[in-house]
Amino acid sequence: xxxxxxxxxxxxxxxxxxxxxxxxxxxxxxxxxxxxxxxxxxxxxxxxxxxxxxxxxxxxxxxxxxxxxxxxxxxxxxxxxxxxxxxxxxxxxxxxxxxxxxxxxxxxxxxxxxxxxxxxxxxxxxxxxxxxxxxxxxxxxxxxxxxxxxxxxxxxxxxxxxxxxxxxxxxxxxxxxxxxxxxxxxxxxxxxxxxxxxxxxxxxxxxxxxxxxxxxxxxxxxxxxxxxxxxxxxxxxxxxxxxxxxxxxxxxxxxxxxxxxxxxxxxxxxxxxxxxxxxxxxxxxxxxxxxxxxxxxxxxxxxxxxxxxxxxxxxxxxxxxxxxxxxxxxxxxxxxxxxxxxxxxxxxxxxxxxxxxxxxxxxxxxxxxxx
Amino acid sequence: xxxxxxxxxxxxxxxxxxxxxxxxxxxxxxxxxxxxxxxxxxxxxxxxxxxxxxxxxxxxxxxxxxxxxxxxxxx
Numbered sequence: 001x002x003x004x005x006x007x008x009x010x011x012x013x014x015x016x017x018x019x020x021x022x023x024x025x026x027x028x029x030x031x032x033x034x035x036x037x038x039x040x041x042x043x044x045x046x047x048x049x050x051x052x053x054x055x056x057x058x059x060x061x062x063x064x065x066x067x068x069x070x071x072x073x074x075x076x077x078x079x080x081x082x083x084x085x086x087x088x089x090x091x092x093x094x095x096x097x098x099x100x101x102x103x104x105x106x107x108x109x110x111x112x113x114x115x116x117x118x119x120x121x122x123x124x125x126x127x128x129x130x131x132x133x134x135x136x137x138x139x140x141x142x143x144x145x146x147x148x149x150x151x152x153x154x155x156x157x158x159x160x161x162x163x164x165x166x167x168x169x170x171x172x173x174x175x176x177x178x179x180x181x182x183x184x185x186x187x188x189x190x191x192x193x194x195x196x197x198x199x200x201x202x203x204x205x206x207x208x209x210x211x212x213x214x215x216x217x218x219x220x221x222x223x224x225x226x227x228x229x230x231x232x233x234x235x236x237x238x239x240x241x242x243x244x245x246x247x248x249x250x251x252x253x254x255x256x257x258x259x260x261x262x263x264x265x266x267x268x269x270x271x272x273x274x275x276x277x278x279x280x281x282x283x284x285x286x287x288x289x290x291x292x293x294x295x296x297x298x299x300x301x302x303x304x305x306x307x308x309x310x311x312x313x314x315x316x317x318x319x320x321x322x323x324x325x326x327x328x329x330x331x332x333x334x335x336x337x338x339x340x341x342x343x344x345x346x347x348x349x350x351x352x353x354x355x356x357x358x359x360x361x362x363x364x365x366x367x368x369x370x371x
Numbered sequence: 372x373x374x375x376x377x378x379x380x381x382x383x384x385x386x387x388x389x390x391x392x393x394x395x396x397x398x399x400x401x402x403x404x405x406x407x408x409x410x411x412x413x414x415x416x417x418x419x420x421x422x423x424x425x426x427x428x429x430x431x432x433x434x435x436x437x438x439x440x441x442x443x444x445x446x
Contacts, residue, residue: 083414083418087387087415087419099419101385101388293380
């Protein structure tokens with residue numbers, strides 16, 4: 001047994017140089033801030049926190065979040081775990097963070113986006129409406145007064161435009177209780193501003209895609225370390241992931257999905273040699289270990305004659321299909337150039353069988369099998 | 372009272388979410404040991420505890436799994 005973490009119950013104190021008691025409420029106003037783990041939401045929360053507002057964070061887990069998940073699959077044990085940026089931001093701000101599982105409810109956003117998709121399968125505008133709506137519900141349930149987001153006008157082509165700001169406020173139900181501290185000067189005053197819960201003049205007027213104002217504000221707040229995700233925080237903006245998700249839907253009778261489906265799309269190489277089945281081949285030892293957890297649910301293949309990856313088969317397969325799948329999997333083992341590879345194949349609930357196949361050569365695998 | 376939570380095979384942030392849900396139903400002074408297989412839980416669960424004021428009594432790795440023992444704070 002090795003203790004690796006010392007308890008540290010003390011959270012950092014929020015810097016509140018402008019702290020004051022707000023009018024009308026008889027107490028400090030309370031805001032719930034959407035915390036993604038990126039810089040903008042961190043700055044937005046700190047901006048109102050410095051005005052004496054009690055802030056708590058909320059973070060939604062949709063199943064498509066880049067945070068988490070794959071870091072637990074491929075990570076080497078000798079490296080320190082990658083931090084969860086939303087939790088890290090909460091620690092820097094000294095606020096509570098509530099992480100909410102919305103996988104079930106989020107399905108409808110992905111499957112039926114009212115405002116359509118972005119470049120890939122990303123329903124960004126519907127997503128923002130959904131998340132602000134959920135935060136609004138949480139606000140009402142917990143006796144908070146308003147919602148804070150890190151939105152900046154003009155920063156995102158789909159969801160962060162001047163025209164979409166009132167739309168998000170209206171469709172989410174948050175209305176005038178939605179405050180965007182970073183772009184507030186470019187928007188009509190909201191309820192928190194009009195009621196004096198926050199001072200409008202101490203908010204900001206950021207617009208556009210430049211990050212310079214945010215970097216300067218971070219320096220003013222004393223934040224020298226912050227996450228700047230280059231590819232966004234959602235796998236649905238990733239063309240490779242979206243292609244695999246489209247393939248999944250295209251080969252099922254409907255577009256339903258479970259959380260495990262979403263996770264498996266992030267793991268391994270995916271090849272579809274025939275329309276009715278797909279092979280998921282681990283790319284390294286960590287992925288093989290992870291896929292082992294699915295052996296009771298999937299027909300799976302393991303190379304016995306050489307070192308090699310574990311592979312799962314998704315779909316109903318006959319013996320010919322199994323031989324083809326085995327030849328595909330053998331191509332990714334150490335015996336890829338051997339005349340023969342021996343594999344163990346096991347269907348859920350059955351005894352294992354042994355297959356002897358010639359590994360496919362790279363040129364024998366059509367490129368369109370790769371998803 | 373001591374409680375246990377099995378968060379094995381879940382990937383972060385699910386072990387944190389399950390911990391959060393479980394602690395919501397516990398009382399001040401109760402202890403909870405969470406077992407997980409995602410190595411990220413070893414940093415994420417203590418981080419979540421710190422921002423909520425719960426005490427992390429101990430966090431350790433053992434046989435490919437991670438464990439975090441928490442003492443629940445009052446609200």
